[in-house]
Amino acid sequence: MEGLEGKHICFVTAIPMTVEVFLLDVIKDLLGRNDVTVITGTDDPSFLKRYGLDVRVLPVKIERKIAPIKDITTLWQLFRYFRSLPFDLVHSLTPKAGLLSMMAAMCARIPIRIHTFTGQVWATKNGAKRYLLKSMDRLIVSCATHILADSPSQAAFLVSEGVVKGESILVLGNGSISGVDTERFSMDLKARYDIRERLGINEEDTVFLFLGRLNHEKGLIDLANAFVRLTERYKEIHLIVAGPDEEDMGKRMSSICKERLHIIGATYEPERFMSASDVFVLPSYREGFGLSIIEAASVGIPAIGSRIYGITDAIVDGETGLLFEPGNVSDLASQMELMINRPDLREKMGLAAKERVKREFSRKMMIDAYMTFYMDIFRQSNLHA
Numbered sequence: 001m002e003g004l005e006g007k008h009i010c011f012v013t014a015i016p017m018t019v020e021v022f023l024l025d026v027i028k029d030l031l032g033r034n035d036v037t038v039i040t041g042t043d044d045p046s047f048l049k050r051y052g053l054d055v056r057v058l059p060v061k062i063e064r065k066i067a068p069i070k071d072i073t074t075l076w077q078l079f080r081y082f083r084s085l086p087f088d089l090v091h092s093l094t095p096k097a098g099l100l101s102m103m104a105a106m107c108a109r110i111p112i113r114i115h116t117f118t119g120q121v122w123a124t125k126n127g128a129k130r131y132l133l134k135s136m137d138r139l140i141v142s143c144a145t146h147i148l149a150d151s152p153s154q155a156a157f158l159v160s161e162g163v164v165k166g167e168s169i170l171v172l173g174n175g176s177i178s179g180v181d182t183e184r185f186s187m188d189l190k191a192r193y194d195i196r197e198r199l200g201i202n203e204e205d206t207v208f209l210f211l212g213r214l215n216h217e218k219g220l221i222d223l224a225n226a227f228v229r230l231t232e233r234y235k236e237i238h239l240i241v242a243g244p245d246e247e248d249m250g251k252r253m254s255s256i257c258k259e260r261l262h263i264i265g266a267t268y269e270p271e272r273f274m275s276a277s278d279v280f281v282l283p284s285y286r287e288g289f290g291l292s293i294i295e296a297a298s299v300g301i302p303a304i305g306s307r308i309y310g311i312t313d314a315i316v317d318g319e320t321g322l323l324f325e326p327g328n329v330s331d332l333a334s335q336m337e338l339m340i341n342r343p344d345l346r347e348k349m350g351l352a353a354k355e356r357v358k359r360e361f362s363r364k365m366m367i368d369a370y371m372t373f374y375m376d377i378f379r380q381s382n383l384h385a
Contacts, residue, residue: 004375005033008085012078012092012101014062016042021291022093022177024051025363026370031055039081039101062097075100082108089114089374093177095121099136102143111381115140116148116177117158117169119288119310124217137163146377151175151289153309172369175313176289179366180357185298188275195276199262205236206340209277209301211270211292214241214249219283219306219326221249224256226283226333231260234340240277242267274299278346279339282311285326290314293321294361297353302346304335320353 009030013019019027019038027048030036037056038048045057060077063070082090082105089112090105092098098115105113122133137158141147147169149155159166173179193203201207208227212218220241227239241253242264250263267273270292274280280296280303287310293303294314303321305311315321322338324331339346 004030004371004378007034007089007374007378008037008087009034009374010037010039010082010085010087010090012039012060012062012090012097014041014064014094014097016040016044016047018093019048020051024048024053025178025181025367027053027055029367029371037085037087039078040097062100064094064096071096071100075104078104079108082110088112088378091116093118095133095136095140098140098144102140106143112146112377113144114146114148114377115144116150117154117288118150118177119154119286120157121286123157123286134161134163141168145381146170148172149288150177151310151313153313154288157309170373172373173366174360176291176294176361176366178291179361179363180291180294180298181363182298182358185271185274185295187300188272191269191272191275195272199238199240199276201238201276202236205238206234206279206343207238207240207277208279208281208336208339209240209242209273209296210281210283211242211267211273211296212282214243214245215247216249217285218249219285220253221256222327222329222332223281223283224253224261225329226336227261228257229329229333230336230340231257234337237340238262240264240273242270242273270295271299274301277301278343279304279336280321281332281336282306283324283326283332284308284311287311294353294357297321297350298357298361300350300354302339302349302353304332304339316352316356320349320356322349 027036039058039060041061042059045059048055062074078101087110090110091114092101093116102113102115122130141164147164149171152171155169155171158164238260240262244266274296280301282305284306290311303315305315306326307323308326317323322335324335
């Protein structure tokens with residue numbers, strides 16, 4: 001964007017997938033007139049070259065779980081980078097990357113320190129563990145100069161929990177981190193035919209899709225239990241589960257669902273599986289926003305999601321999809337059954353969801369919001385954009 005130039009900007013994430021999913025277009029827009037560095041836990045510092053990005057990548061191992069000795073080592077490594085390189089701005093995503101990079105950047109006196117909250121690990125915890133993890137988020141806020149959330153309901157949750165003051169947190173655009181590439185996420189009839197043929201799914205069958213990290217907090221055991229109930233009554237339904245398996249979840253789901261469950265594994269082509277599906281399902285216990293829901297919406301696929309902060313921003317209940325009470329298998333099964341029996345409702349909601357994405361969540365809208373935000377804070381900090 002015209003006006004933002006000559007800045008030294010650093011993004012910090014725990015894993016490279018976060019960069020690949022959320023930050024590629026932001027980085028593309030900054031490159032050329034600004035110096036951009038990415039710090040992430042990668043074994044391949046050249047991984048961004050496959051996207052045509054000539055960006056300096058500094059590999060730093062950031063443990064996602066609490067690991068005091070390793071965390072101190074990482075903190076020192078980040079501090080040394082921040083002291084030796086002339087960064088004007090450090091922007092972190094994901095909890096542990098945010099905690100360590102915001103602390104290190106503050107100690108190194110980086111003038112602009114931004115963290116984006118993408119969901120709270122402690123939201124589903126209790127007792128001392130909840131208090132400890134929540135305190136870490138408060139520490140992030142105290143070290144950062146600017147705080148973002150990727151959904152309005154998440155921002156409201158953080159304010160209600162006393163993590164941040166209402167005037168100190170901002171949501172860019174209508175939410176999400178990066179918006180949706182509506183050209184990429186559009187119906188591909190060839191992909192629909194090819195994938196269904198490969199998996200042995202007929203065109204008239206109803207296909208549910210989960211796409212994301214496979215772990216307990218995504219509610220996948222609930223999804224498996226809801227689906228197996230429906231397979232007893234409906235012989236022409238299928239469930240596709242795609243994404244990196246973090247907790248041997250595929251095997252656990254397969255032990256519940258003996259048929260018509262398709263475990264795909266990680267994919268770099270989520271849009272193809274969305275095209276092959278009829279309904280997207282996200283039964284999570286916690287989410288920052290639910291980007292995959294609006295990506296599916298861009299393809300014209302309605303969604304079923306749990307009624308939690310983040311997802312309630314991505315689904316307009318009864319209009320672009322259906323909500324159910326988190327952890328309630330019967331409620332989830334009922335909503336899935338409604339979608340099976342009402343192809344007309346699926347079509348109507350899918351069209352409404354697609355129009356909403358074009359109107360509120362386009363990639364261009366989000367990139368423009370980022371650039372405007374960056375320019376505004378540089379002006380406010382007297383580091384003129």
